Amino acid sequence: MSAGTATHNAESRIFKHPAEMRQFGLVLTYLALLFAMVFVPATRTLPCLALACALSFLNTVVIHNHLHQGMFRSHSLNLAWRCVLSFGALYPASANIPSHNLVHHHFEDEGQPDWAAPERVGFKWHLLNLLHFPNVAGPHTFNGVTRWAALYGREDFRRQYTREMVFAFGLTGALLLVDFWATLFFVLIPQLYGARCILRINLIQHDGCDTTSDYNHSRNFVGRLFNWVMCNNGYHTIHHNRAGLHWSDLAKEHEREVLPRIDPSLDEPSMALYLLRTFVLRFTRPVARAVALAEQRASVPASDLASRAERRQSIEAELRAAP
Amino acid sequence: MLSHQLMAGLGLSILWINALLIAGAALRELAALRARRARLAGPLLRGRVEQGLGPDRAFATHTVEQVGRAADVRSGIAIHFSDRAYRSTIHGGTLALADGSRHTVPPSDDARSEVWIAPTEADAPPGDAALERAWSEAKQSRGFARSLDRSIREQATIAVALPREEGEATWVFDERFARDWLARREGLAALFIVLELAALAGATAVCFVGGSFESVVTKVGGALCVAWFLGVQPIGVALSEACRPLHRAPVRGAWRRP
Structure with a gap:
């Protein structure tokens, strides 16, 4: 047996998907850097700090992916990994279940706006909205998570949430x-930095979109290098619609299902250019356009996409089966 | 290697930018409250409802659609309510004005109405049988739906601010209550801005006591800065919720039986 095959077998015994090694590696590098900066004074430099901030953001991207689909075959390992990720972001990773998987994916909470809806900030100068957004979306999210966790049948969630909180704040x-x-x-x-940037992503990915539409509710960033680093989190429309898809499959599904139905303005080649154009080179918030017209005009067969209510029910059913 | 002084400068800059953003957001709340108070100074119809054209002779109704969910309690029953939707409806009717004249107010729907009714005491749970039924529904994924309707009826003394421009809503309210409510919220927003900035200024000052980063006092200053950062955000959001116009204000609530 070759060394390569042996490694691959080890991966498949531990990880559900070989691509998870990339996420695992990102998080380990991040944690190693944090500990190095505490214990090795020579590493306390600007490049290391900047790298740690960037990796912290990627740690929250891994939280996002892991809370959709656990990386490991072992359920216990998945729960333990949530604790490790929680330390990296200083918030309990399991908060993503109500805040992201249930509420954000359907853009509403019991009929009220998403806890991280772009409308929650209203400065005229859009850069201020980008900076201020976590100050508003963060507390709304944790208030919502607290209300959700207090409900009947959420004991397992509360136990795990507490474990993550104790680990993250304790360490x-x-x-x-x-x-x-x-x-x-x-x-x-x-x-x-990471925790606040993942909140800001909600503003970046949904401001000016039509969250009532099926395919024009999100802005996508489709640069290849960007998506390699971001574990395909740039393909946001297909991720919202097909939350069960593994992140490594999002690019091809985006091309197949989303591209024919999306307004071209929501398919951005570069996030850096979008940020520069939207937040730095202008002083007003862009006016929302009727982007949903694109899917009405699309000359492709109707999609088999389930309704939002059905998708939410299916996520809740999965949650009841494996909290 | 980055010095403590440089990093403290960076950290405090981040905190102060956020302090100013949070103060700016509170100023926006204050401006919105003042704009609404300015409507009180404009032309108002003040009078007694002589005739209401709505159900049970209601002149206007404020409705909150809620869903109740079963809460996890060690014993007994608890249902927590979330607000699904807020709706203001002016059914229309006739007002008897103070000068003896009458004014007919036309009906208008939620998009063009704002009905402010003073909040009442928390609602008590219903009888045992009804509570058991609600509890059983609240445990299902659909939840227990209810609608809280409160109406302004005949004989009530109210004020009406008619729209001054295209797109502005007709505002129906109890004038004394509305003035008090707006004044309290304005005071709260102004106090928050002052205290928020003063608290961070205090924590910043403690960080620099002694001028070095070795003393316990400076560490206390650093810890105070972190505590300020983690605390100010939920307080800012609570302020914003408290300043939401009354016809869109959160109601929520709970039913409990030990």
Whole structure:
């Protein structure tokens, strides 16, 4: 047996999908860098801090993917990994279940707006909205998660949520005791940067879109390098519609199902250029266009997409089966 | 290697930018409250409802559609309600004005109406049988639906602010209550802005006591800054919820039986 085959077998015994190694590697690199900055003063440099912030954001992307589909074959390992990811972002990863999988994917909470709806911020200068968004979306999200967790049948969720909270805050607290300032500057800042950036993504991906439509509710960023690093999180429309798809399959499904039905303005080649154009080079919030017309005019057969209510029921059923 | 002084400068810059953004958002709330108070100074119809054209002779109704979900409690029953939708309806009718004249107010739907009715006490749970039924529905995925309707009826003394421009809604309210409510919310928003900035200024000052980053006091300052950052955001959101116009204000609520 070759070394390559042996590695592949080890991967498939532990991971559900070989592509998960990329996510696993990103998180381990991030954690190694955080600990290095606490214990090895020479690493406390601007490039390391910037890299830690970038990796922290990717840690939250992994939280997102892992909470849709656990990376590991073992359920216990998946739950333990949530604790590790929670430390990286300083919030319980399981919060994604109500806030993202249930509420955000359907753009509403019991008839009220998504906890991270772009409309929650209203400065005229859009850059201020981008900066301020986590200050508003964060508390709405945690208030919503707290209300959701208090309901009947959520004991397992609450137990896991508490475990993640204790691990994330406990380990951060322990590091603060070891070296207060190093942890504050080189652990806490990256942790909060990632957590706040993943909230900002909601504004970036949905502002100006039509969240009532089937295919024009999200902005996609389709650069290849960007999506390699971001584990395909740029393909957002197909992810919303087919949440069960593994992230490594999103690119081809985006091309097949979304492209014929989406307004070209929601298929951005570069996130950096979009950010520059939307938040830096203009001082007003872009006016929403009637983007949903694109799917009405599309000359392709009707899609077999289930209704949002059916999709939500299916997610809730999965959740009841494996909290 | 990045020095503590440089990193403290970076960290505090981030905090102060956020402090100003949060204060800016609160200022926007304050401006919205003041704009609404300005309507109180404009032309108002003040009078007693002589005739209401709605169900049970209602002049206007405020409705909150809710869904109740079973809460996890060690014993007994608890149902937590979430608001699904808010609806203001002016059924229309006649007002007897203070000068002895009468004014007919036409009906208008939710898109063009704002009905403010003073909140009442929390609603008590119904009798045992009804509560058991509600509990059983609240445990299902559909939940237990209910509608809270409150109406302004004949003989009520109210004020009506008619639309001044295209797109503005007709606002029906109890004038004394509305003035008090707006004044309290304006005070709350102004107080929040002052306290929020003062608290961060205090925490910043503690960080620099002694001028080095070795003393316990500066560490306390750093911890206070983190606590400020984690605390100010939910307080800012709570303020924003408290300042939501009354016809869109969260009602929620719960039924509990030990």
